[in-house]
Amino acid sequence: MRRRLIQSTLAVVLVVIAVFGVSLVLVESRTIEDSARESVRSEAVRLVSVVESRLVAGERVTEESLRTTVDDDRYVRIEVPGRPAITFGKRPGDGAIEVRQTGGHGETVTVRQSETAVRDEVGRTLLIILAVALLAIVAAAILAVRQAHRVAAPLTDLAETAERLGSGDPRPRHRRYGVPELDRVADVLDASAERIARILTAERRLAADASHQLRTPLTALSMRLEEIIATADTQDPEEQATVKEEATIALAQVERLTDVVQRLLTNSRDPRSGSAVAFDLDDVVKQQTEEWKPAYRGEGRAIVRSGKTGLRAVGTPGAVAQVLATLIENSLMHGGGTVAIRTRVTGNQAVVEVTDEGPGVDPQLGSRVFERTVSGRNSTGLGLAVARDLAEADGGRLELLQQYPPVFALFLSREAGDPGTAAGA
Template sequence: MRRRLLRSTLAIALVAVVVLGLPLGVVGTALLHQRADMRLERRADTVALRVARAESAGTPLTTALVADLLPKDQAVRVTMDHRRITLGTLPTGAVTSVTSGDGGPLRATLVAPAAVRGDDVGSVWAAIAGLAVLALGAAVALATVQSRRLAAPLEELSRRVERVGEPSYDDRPVAGNVPEIDRVQVALNDADGRLADLIRREREFTANASHQLRTPLTGLRMRIEEIRALAQAPAMTVEADAALTQVDRLVTTIEHLETAARHRDDEPGRIDVGSLIAEHVETGRWRSRFDDAGRDLLVLADGRTDGRADPETVRQVLDVLLQNALQHGSGRVRVRTSSEGGFVRLRVADDGRLEGPHAAVIFARGVGAGSGIGLTVARELARRDGGDLLLVGTAPTTFEALFPAGRPV
C-alpha cells in the first residue's frame, strides 16, 4: 500500500509539474525573446540617430562611427536616399534582424546572430527544472509521511482481521487518528463479538446434541443386548448383533462429527483405503441394501491403496456416496479405489445421468430431494483430512473422493 501511495502521489506531482512548468517555460522563453528584440531595436534606433547626425555634419560613414554599439559578430544596414551602407561584420549562420522604429527616410536594420535572443533561456529552463525537482522531492517526502500515517494502521487492521473470531483478537482502537479506519475497527469489534457468540452457541449445541444422543443410544444398546440374551433362534441373534454394530457405528459417527466440528483432530494415520471400503460395504450392510433394491454393487481395488485419512472419514464419505447412488442413481454401482498422483482415489459411479442446475451446485447446502447436506458434509470431512470430493462425470454420474497417499502401514 505504501508503494502505491508513493507512486500515485509522485505521478500526480509529476503531472502538475509538467502542466505548470512547460507553459511557464514557454511563456518565459517568449518574454526573453521579446526583451532581446526590444534591446536590439533600441540599439538600432541609437545607430540610426548617430548615422543621421553624422550625415548632417558631413562626417564619413564608417564602422568606427558605431563601433561602440556593435559587437564583433553584429552589423547594421543603413538605408537612406536610396543608398544602402553596411557597417560592421555580418554574422554567419542563423541571424535575427531588427529595424529601427524611427519612421523617417533613414532606416537602420541591426543584424545579429539568432543566439542573442536565447542568451538567458537556458537559465530559465534550468530554474524551472530545479523547482520541479524540489517540488517532486517535497511531494515524495509528504507522500512518505502520509503513506506511513495511513498504511501503518491499515496494516495493523489487516493483521487483526486475520484473527477475528479467535481468542487472540485485539479489540483496542488502532492508533491511526483516521475516522474511516476507526469506524472499520468498530465494525470489526462488533463482528468479532457476533462470531464469538455464534461459535459459542454452536459449540454448546454440538456438546448438548452429542450428550443427548448418547443417552438414548446407550439405552437402545442395553435393550438390544437384552433381546440378544433372550433370543432363541440363531437368526434373531444374528439380527441383534447387526443392530449392536449399527448402534456402535452411530456412536462412533457422533464422536467423529463432534471432533471435526471442534477441530480437535490429530494428523490422520495411514490406512489401507481399499480394504477399509471393502470391509465397510459388508459390515455396513450396503450390499444387502442394494440386493434388496435389485441393483448390483461392484467393489474393485487397483493395487495397494495406502493413504492418510481417518477411517471414520472414509466410511462416512462412502456412506454418503452410496446413499446418493442408491437414492438418486440407477443401474449398477461401481466402487473403485486406486492410488494416483499422490492421492488415493475413491470413485463411485452409477448408470444415472445428472442434468440441470444440480450439476453446478451439487455440493451446495439445500440442493437435492433430501436434506441437501450429505455431499456438503462429505466434502468438508474429506478436505479436513487434506483431500477433496469432486463431481468428475455427469453421464454416468461419477463422484471421486481424494485422500492423501501414504506409505504402507
C-alpha cells in the first residue's frame, strides 16, 4: 500500500508538471521571440530618428558619427539617398529577425538579429523550468513518502491489533492516529477487544464453576461404588462377581469422567496448561471396546478392533478415552451395522479410526459436524465439538476422513522409538 501511495502521488505530480511545463515552455518561447522582435523594431525606430535628426540639423551621416549609437550584437544597415550605405556588425544568415524602417527624408534603416541569441535565451529558460520541475518532483517524493508512512503505519498497527485479537489476546491498545477514519477503526477494535475479554472471562468462569460443582457429586458417586464393591456379600457367587464387575466398570467410568472434569477445570484457569503424557494406546482402545460391548449387544450389533498394537501415544488418557467414547456413542446412536476401531501409524503419529456401516454423514454437513450446535439428527451438536477440543488440547486432531461410510480419525503424537506391531480383529 505504501508503494502504491507513493507511485500514485508521483504520477499525479508528473502529469501536472508535464501539462503545465509544456504549456509554460511554449508560452515563454513565444514571449521571448516576441520580445526579441519588439526590441529589434524599437532599435530600428530609434536609429531612424537619430539619422533623421542629423539630416534635419545638416550634419553628415557617417559610420564614425553613428558608431556609438549602434549595438555591436546586431547587424545594422543605414541607407541615405545619394550616399553610400553604412553597415555595422556581421550580417546573419537566413532565419534572422529583420525589421526595416523608413524615415521622412527617404532614409532606410534595416536591423537584423541572429536567432542564436533567441535560442540561447529559450534554452536558459527551459533549463530553469526543468530545474524547478526536478525540485518539485523531489519535494513531491519526500512528501509522498511521509504521507504514505503516515497512512500505512496506522494500518499496519491496526492489522497487528486484529491479528492479536484473533490469536486470543483481547487486551485493548487505546492507540489513536489523528485520522478520523483510522481512529474510528481503532475504536471498534478496542470495543471488540473489551467485549471478547468479557465473553472469555464469563466462559472460563462458567467452565470453572461447572467443573467445580461436578467434582462433588462425582466424588460421592465414586465413594458409593467403592462401598458397593467392598460390601457385596450376596449368597450367589455369580451374582456377587457380576455386581463387583459392574461396579468396577462404573467406578472406572467415574474416575475417567473425574479426570476429564479436572482437566476442564485446569484449562479454564490456564488454557496453556496441559497434562499430556506417554501412554499405551491399546489400553485405552481395549477399555473402550469392553465398555461399549454390552450396549452394542443390546442393539444386536458388534464392535471390533484391528490394526497395529503396542502403540504408545502422547496425550491425556482420560481425554483420549472421552474422545473415543464420543465417536463410539455417535456410531451407536446414528450409525448402523458393525463398528470397527482400527489403529495405524502415519509418519510420527498414531491414528485411531472409528467407522460403521450406517448411512454416513449428511453431505450437506461435511466437516461442519464438528461445529457446535450443528447436528443432522436432532442431537445437541456438542459431542463432536467437545471431542475435537479435547483432541486439540493434547496436540492432536480429530477429523472426518470419509462421509460414507463414515470414518472418523483421531491423530495423536507417537512416543519416540515406538515401533508398533500388527494385530487381528
